[in-house]
Amino acid sequence: MNLKKRLILANASTVVIPMIVTVFIALAVLFVVGKLSTHDISFENYQKLSQIKFELINSEAGILQRTPEVVEQESFQKHLQERLAEINGELMMLKQDKVIFSSRNFSKIDVAKCLEAGNLQGGRELVVIGDVSYTVELINLKFKDGSQGSVSLLAPVDRSVANLTSFLVLIGVTFVLTFMLSNIVVSYQFSRSIITPLQNLQRAAAEISRGNLDHPIVEEGDQEIQALCRDLELMRIKLKDSVYTQLKYEDNRKMLISSISHDLKTPVTSIQGYVEGILDGIANTPDKRERYLKTISFKAHQVDQMIDDLLLYAKLDLNQIPFDFERTDIEEYLKLCVIESEPELENSQIQISFHNELREKQQHVLLDRERMKRVIMNILDNSRKYMSKDRGEIKILLRDTAASLIIELRDNGSGISEEDLPYIFDRFYRSDAARSKGSGLGLAIAKHIIEGHNGRVWAVSHGEEGVSIMISLSKS
CATH class of the missing domain: 1.10.287.130 (Signal transduction histidine kinase, dimerisation/phosphotransfer (DHp) domain)
Known part of the structure; x- marks a missing residue:
């Protein structure tokens, strides 16, 4: 996971997790209370409570818009009673402390409780009449003759619904606590996914600074890390x-x-x-x-x-010598090398010969003629120095493959042991018996020049029958 996605998920988790936990706790509370209590505190009851309040407000607004005398009209009284009946409410009208209309028989104590509850600040105190709890909306009136009166609107309320505020407080506290806890947990996990790899990097950097380059750096953490x-x-x-x-x-x-x-x-x-x-x-x-x-x-x-x-x-x-390449007929080039080296080799009782085994005539390669000449002469001179036979012989054989030309320079000297064979192109490498026979750089120089031609050189030992130096060059 990349760091951007992890950051988005971390931020989303700090909100989603508290919401899920809060909803779960709310449902659990509703379920437990519903099982242990006879009261119904379902969402329908909350909706019912809101409907009751809305009906009371509308009823109150309707009364205030009319003249007080309308309250004494039988048609209005029935209309108001019908509206309250929709929510199983009750109605009580007073004039000069006398009940002029009521939807049911109220005792004097019930009337006093309704008046007291309606006159309290907020007018939302519950009044229990019989086995039913009511909220009371008290509307004070003044008639034209100067007498005082009032209208009491009673709406039934389940007692458990009155605990809505406590329930909402519980939900709010639950959300805040789970929000804080989830922030702490998510922040810890998020920071650990970053800090732990960084701490490992710090330890690795400390090891490297102390010179320990064998301490590996493990790939861990998010994609960026x-x-x-x-x-x-x-x-x-x-x-x-x-x-x-x-x-x-x-x-x-x-x-x-x-x-x-x-x-x-x-x-x-x-x-x-x-x-x-x-x-x-x-x-x-x-x-x-x-x-x-x-x-x-x-x-x-x-x-x-x-x-x-x-x-x-x-x-x-140090790659300080540039190569001057030109397209060269390799057969003609090797013949010239043989002609040039022949007199000196004959003075050492060594016969040199050239054998062309190309499948196609006039094969060309890109050569720096002077540098490659140094290679051929170094190899021939090396063969001359270590020639152990009374009558030495050197053969230059030219053959080709699909993509390259192979030049083999083979002598019949004392050969090279299998132990020495991998090292003969290293600088200053010579057998102890022949340390004084040259600088020890001839074959090392030849290897550098051939590799500068994008070629390859290696040696093949023939035991006591001599050794072959093989040169591979790409065709042009």
Whole structure:
């Protein structure tokens, strides 16, 4: 339920509930009194009482509109008696304290009681004559001859009807009390449906502020509060992921510093040792000095290559290198890569070959030619470094699927163990036996570039028969 509907229902309940309770209590009172008492206090009796009062008022108004002498006329007396007879009322006319007309025989005591009741303020005091209670309407008259007179109109009233005021007071008090009670209960329930989820949110926020990001935020309460809980839970998850990523970056940074320090220390130490050998006169012949200087140059080039790889990887990792894509015939492109790398591989006793297994000729992909060339060369160079056979062989196979092109670069080297296979594309990951063979960033750089092409790269080990690096690119 949303908060708006709950608010409407809460406000409606504070009125509807008291009304229902009041009606129920009123009916219960009427039922109980009706069973325990001989008096009838039904709605018909209340209606009857109102009718009686209305008849009396009309009768009184009719008399006042006529001259007092009309009261002595027999026709008027019968007319008035007939009207009162409709409600079982009685009539009594006096002149000079003498009864000149009455609808029934009244004793002197009855006459005195009627006069006394009629002269009281409000004129609504009940008079009991026989077994019947009457309300008395007394109309004082003054005749032309100066004599005083009066007309008493008596209407029968059940005694229980006289308790209408008390009954209405009871109903009113019942409504007020139930209204107050329902307000308290509904307000408590309404506030609890809001306050309880907010308190839980407050506790969750306190846990998050203390750094506990594992405390879940449960969706509860009305729809609006559930939406708030859901958004805060998403925020908590993202914050937790952000902290996890930050910690991971921190660990990577520490590993990066450690790996750089280790990788740079070896060639720098070699350069330092050969320089000291020249300065100390150990290289005391031209051939020895030349050999020392070539070694220093090679180690410096190795350091420079490591720094270049590190800078390139950092830029790729931060997405700071834009890609210049162009539609390229993949077969022609791979043939050029083979031609360019062939001389260096032959110097290492490695034969390279290209095999086109495309089902359709002239397949095209969107490539950054320079960046993808770096990928191919890094993979080929990696195969060359770890080639363990006297006569090495590298095959580049090109095949296609319905939506992509697959480039497989397979060598017959020493292969990669199943334990190392998932990690070879991680930066600085190398086996201990070959830590000195490069920067450890070649395959990591290749992975970044391929993913920048919306492609995918993975490795397949063939045991002692070598390894295949698989590259998947979308067709254009």
